[in-house]
Amino acid sequence: MTHRSVEVPVIARVEGEGALHITVEDDEIVDLRLQIYEPPRFFESFMRGRPYADVPDIVPRICGICPVAYQMSAIHGLERLFEVEVPERTRELRRLLYCAEWIESHMLHVHLLAAPDFLGFDSAIEMAQRGFRAEVERGLRIKRVGNDLLAMIGGREIHPVSPVVGGFSKAPRARDLRALAPRFEDAIAEVLEVADWVGTLEHPAFPRDAELVSMVHPDEYPMNVGDLASTAGRRWTADRYEEVTRELHVEHSNALHSVFTDTGEPYFVGPLARINLNEATLTPAARDAARRAGLAVLPEPDPFASMAARVAETALALEDGLRLIAGYEPPEPARVPVRPRAGRATWTTEAPRGTLYHRYDVADDGTILDAKIVPPTSQNLRHMERDLRGFLPAALDRPDDELTRLCEMVVRNYDPCISCATHFLRVDVERR
Amino acid sequence: MPRVRVIGCGNPDAGDDAVGLLATDRVRDRVPEDVEVVTAPTALHVLDLLEGAASVILVDATRTAGEERPAGTLVRVEAGPDGLPALRSSLSSHGVGLAEAIGLAAALGDGPRVVFLGVEVGDVRMGAGLSPVVEGALPGLVDAIVDEVAAEEARP
Numbered sequence: 088m089t090h091r092s093v094e095v096p097v098i099a100r101v102e103g104e105g106a107l108h109i110t111v112e113d114d115e116i117v118d119l120r121l122q123i124y125e126p127p128r129f130f131e132s133f134m135r136g137r138p139y140a141d142v143p144d145i146v147p148r149i150c151g152i153c154p155v156a157y158q159m160s161a162i163h164g165l166e167r168l169f170e171v172e173v174p175e176r177t178r179e180l181r182r183l184l185y186c187a188e189w190i191e192s193h194m195l196h197v198h199l200l201a202a203p204d205f206l207g208f209d210s211a212i213e214m215a216q217r218g219f220r221a222e223v224e225r226g227l228r229i230k231r232v233g234n235d236l237l238a239m240i241g242g243r244e245i246h247p248v249s250p251v252v253g254g255f256s257k258a259p260r261a262r263d264l265r266a267l268a269p270r271f272e273d274a275i276a277e278v279l280e281v282a283d284w285v286g287t288l289e290h291p292a293f294p295r296d297a298e299l300v301s302m303v304h305p306d307e308y309p310m311n312v313g314d315l316a317s318t319a320g321r322r323w324t325a326d327r328y329e330e331v332t333r334e335l336h337v338e339h340s341n342a343l344h345s346v347f348t349d350t351g352e353p354y355f356v357g358p359l360a361r362i363n364l365n366e367a368t369l370t371p372a373a374r375d376a377a378r379r380a381g382l383a384v385l386p387e388p389d390p391f392a393s394m395a396a397r398v399a400e401t402a403l404a405l406e407d408g409l410r411l412i413a414g415y416e417p418p419e420p421a422r423v424p425v426r427p428r429a430g431r432a433t434w435t436t437e438a439p440r441g442t443l444y445h446r447y448d449v450a451d452d453g454t455i456l457d458a459k460i461v462p463p464t465s466q467n468l469r470h471m472e473r474d475l476r477g478f479l480p481a482a483l484d485r486p487d488d489e490l491t492r493l494c495e496m497v498v499r500n501y502d503p504c505i506s507c508a509t510h511f512l513r514v515d516v517e518r519r
Numbered sequence: 520m521p522r523v524r525v526i527g528c529g530n531p532d533a534g535d536d537a538v539g540l541l542a543t544d545r546v547r548d549r550v551p552e553d554v555e556v557v558t559a560p561t562a563l564h565v566l567d568l569l570e571g572a573a574s575v576i577l578v579d580a581t582r583t584a585g586e587e588r589p590a591g592t593l594v595r596v597e598a599g600p601d602g603l604p605a606l607r608s609s610l611s612s613h614g615v616g617l618a619e620a621i622g623l624a625a626a627l628g629d630g631p632r633v634v635f636l637g638v639e640v641g642d643v644r645m646g647a648g649l650s651p652v653v654e655g656a657l658p659g660l661v662d663a664i665v666d667e668v669a670a671e672e673a674r675p
Contacts, residue, residue, distance in 0.1 A: 129532065129645035148532060151560035195563065199623070210619055215626040224627060227566075234567060 156438030164434030176418035190233030192439035198226030258417035299360035353469035356441025373403035427453030534647030535640035590641035
């Protein structure tokens with residue numbers, strides 16, 4: 088029996104660690120366990136007993152990478168329960184905020200995580216040192232457009248423009264937002280170049296059946312609003328989320344695994360699921376980017392097409408963002424009055440990594456009695472394991488380091504959240 | 520542009536992982552006004568914060584794998600032209616760690632001089648407070664940052 092531990096970092100950030108254990112016996116996988124650390128459970132209990140108005144300040148702490156998503160699922164759910172109607176302009180400003188988060192998250196994933204894999208580099212550092220510096224810089228330049236927009240409307244200043252139940256703490260000025268427009272225009276041109284480049288990258292093919300899940304909306308590519316749908320024809324709404332799907336406790340992981348309640352089968356969420364279920368609402372630049380990145384024909388369930396889907400969605404977020412900036416007028420009022428009432432608040436939004444479900448049980452004075460948060464990474468966990476089981480048999484003859492790289496690529500297609508799920512993947516292959 | 524920037528990194532809700540943030544907060548009143556003191560929720564934010572400063576002092580919690588250092592141990596590492604080799608793990612995959620952020624800034628040619636100051640952590644469970652041993656190390660870490668700032672300011 089051989090056992091080898093492949094990953095021993097000298098020092099690592101202590102948040103979020105992941106490990107993959109594979110046991111191989113006579114060239115067959117006899118055991119495969121993906122372990123991922125997940126903090127939402129702590130925050131769920133942390134919110135019990137607190138006033139509803141604290142929730143938008145607490146939930147962004149769950150994830151340093153997608154704080155907007157956490158705020159948006161919470162705020163929309165509570166507003167629906169409290170029967171709060173916000174102005175259309177508030178809705179548009181929230182969509183703009185979400186666009187910024189998609190831009191930032193997707194460009195980071197494509198350039199710093201996925202591209203080095205596809206090009207055979209250990210990291211973006213090596214990639215930049217060995218001939219791809221311009222590509223890395225271009226990716227970071229596009230990403231920075233998202234950062235700067237977020238800094239303006241998400242609020243990292245002393246008196247931030249922050250999202251609250253009822254709208255925003257205050258509205259950004261139109262001329263501040265409009266100053267960003269030329270950079271959005273440049274970034275749209277650049278992201279199409281990224282699409283051409285991604286289209287040239289070779290990647291493994293992994294055609295396999297899968298049920299993909301995303302929100303859908305008749306008039307806009309889904310971010311904040313929409314029903315849920317699957318590629319197998321299911322259709323439901325967030326208030327039935329816990330009925331249609333359920334979370335399994337798995338012994339080897341403190342994260343929960345999501346499956347459909349009726350079939351017990353896993354599903355997967357994220358950019359590839361969104362683009363498959365929402366082709367009709369892609370913007371022209373997004374359609375162009377998808378085609379140029381190699382995602383010309385939908386449906387395409389191959390998980391290795393996820394990188395192309397992220398590029399297409401970046402184009403969409405930039406183009407939609409530019410439209411929203413051009414038409415922006417401050418919402419009035421920035422914050423509408425809210426009167427809490429008792430009941431259950433449920434909502435989903437489309438985080439960069441996929442559908443994010445929140446549920447809050449609220450007392451009549453607005454105190455949070457119970458909270459439940461299902462992040463995209465935990466919905467995808469079981470499907471990641473299924474993909475690994477499906478993909479690995481053909482690769483078991485490879486040496487451990489190559490096998491490790493392939494495992495990482497399979498898992499990376501899902502872009503498991505860096506801080507809310509996985510920081511690094513330690514792969515143990517035990518051969519018997 | 521600030522000549523020296525102090526960046527505290529960490530998770531305020533995860534026990535000893537907050538040590539870098541707490542130390543940075545305590546340092547604000549003890550460094551000259553032209554020194555910028557900021558915090559970063561993730562290493563990714565550090566990547567953005569490496570721009571536009573001549574020197575960066577990065578403060579964070581650390582954990583050694585392999586040869587164990589006792590919790591509370593102060594760690595100081597200077598980044599070389601290729602980043603922080605001692606912090607680098609070539610297989611670090613699903614995130615961009617501090618080492619990668621610094622290495623990338625160096626590879627792109629606009630990286631500042633970086634000194635890393637850390638404390639070896641014990642309990643990093645969500646919701647845990649600072650462990651007594653790491654709390655005991657905190658004043659030493661704060662002093663180390665102040666000294667490091669003075670040394671950077673004195674550089675020609």
